[in-house]
Amino acid sequence: MTLEITPIDATLGATVSGVRLDALDDETFAAVEAAWHAYAVLVFPGQHLCEEAQVAFSERFGPLERRVFKIHSRDNPATIDLSNIKKDGTLWPASSETGLLLSGNNYWHTDSSFKRVPAKGSALTARIVPDTGGDTAFADMRAAYDALEPAMQDWLSNKIAVHSYAFSQGRVGGMTGVSEDEWEALPPVEHPVIRIHPATGRRNLYIGRHASHIVGEDERESRRLLERLCEDACRPPRVFTHRWSAGDLVLWDNRCVLHRGLGYPANQPRRMIRTTIAGDSEDIKA
Numbered sequence: 001m002t003l004e005i006t007p008i009d010a011t012l013g014a015t016v017s018g019v020r021l022d023a024l025d026d027e028t029f030a031a032v033e034a035a036w037h038a039y040a041v042l043v044f045p046g047q048h049l050c051e052e053a054q055v056a057f058s059e060r061f062g063p064l065e066r067r068v069f070k071i072h073s074r075d076n077p078a079t080i081d082l083s084n085i086k087k088d089g090t091l092w093p094a095s096s097e098t099g100l101l102l103s104g105n106n107y108w109h110t111d112s113s114f115k116r117v118p119a120k121g122s123a124l125t126a127r128i129v130p131d132t133g134g135d136t137a138f139a140d141m142r143a144a145y146d147a148l149e150p151a152m153q154d155w156l157s158n159k160i161a162v163h164s165y166a167f168s169q170g171r172v173g174g175m176t177g178v179s180e181d182e183w184e185a186l187p188p189v190e191h192p193v194i195r196i197h198p199a200t201g202r203r204n205l206y207i208g209r210h211a212s213h214i215v216g217e218d219e220r221e222s223r224r225l226l227e228r229l230c231e232d233a234c235r236p237p238r239v240f241t242h243r244w245s246a247g248d249l250v251l252w253d254n255r256c257v258l259h260r261g262l263g264y265p266a267n268q269p270r271r272m273i274r275t276t277i278a279g280d281s282e283d284i285k286a
Contacts, residue, residue: 003028005035010240012140012257014039021249022053029060036061036121037199041138041240041252048247049125051079051273057249058123058275065112065119065276083271085128094266100173105261107172108139108234109208110254111276114165116189119254121277126244128271133264137234137241141204141256144233145194148205156193156205160215161226164188167212190215193226197256204256205233234258244272255279 002018014035019028021044036042049057055078058064064078084092084102092098112119124136145153165186193214195206207230214222241262242250252259254276264270 003031005039007039008041008043008240010140010236011143011238012039013041013043013138013240015043015045017045019044021047021057022049024057024060033061036251036253037197040140040142040257041250043242044249044251045245046247047125047249049249051076054123054125054249054273054275055079058121058277061121061277062280063278065278078275080274080276081271082124082274083128083269084266085269085271091267091269100169102261104169104172104209106263107168107209108230108258108260109168109210110206110258112254112279113163113191113206113208114168114186114189114210115279117279118163118191119276120279121251121253121255123249123251123275123277125249125273126246126271127273128269129244129246130264130268130270132268133262134268134270135241135243135262136250137239137260137262138252139234139258140238141206141233141258142197142202143238144229145202145204147233147238153194153203159193159217160190161193161207161211162188162190162213162215163210164212165210168210171209188212195255197253202256205229206255207233208258230258 003016004018006015008014016032016035019032024032032042055064055076066077082102082105084098086092094103110118111122166183191206193206194203196203207226211226212223213219214226
């Protein structure tokens, strides 16, 4: 294998070629992991991995999260099917439980920030892509922190935000198919607004749609501040958008990257498979 890493024209992201993710030796994996830490998002075109191979590749970065809700149920609890396609081949309407779940992904977020120990990373593969739309955008929260005025960096340095899935999903219509026990297992959690990446030592903003408000500040005003920070952060040159082709895999670092799915016609199918790399205690240090 001849690993080729081509940086994307943004402050994050690189395309990786000359490698098969289902046949990585240890030396090549070490190079992939180093590139991931440097670029935060890696695009691997045309891999066409089966679910077992995607799981095996993802597990090289650490243990995987298991699904949160029963509505995500699949044979493999380490994978999530982000699809608008029913088992009979017809499409879920936007007003359905699945439609509401997918619509939440259209807003800037980092996976599992609503958990006490949030995710380290995510890998997403494209199985079926629409003719138009359905891209995924990524935003660099390291460069976003660097772009803040020093006074704002100082003010945010010891601030804690409350993250809640009930809050974020409630803003797009909720999820009626989730049981009371499932909601009780996901109470609001607190995370520093500024985090330090354990592998690189870089500071970054840790915000997104699951962040409800800042502890100790006026709830409404701090919510507006978090929204402004997100809006300002997710602008060029800190953003790039990936146009999917079937078979692509994208790996991103949830500790320092926000992402969102872009819309596509409701009458077109889209199927993506996600694996989520679980975080650990080192990942949640401020």
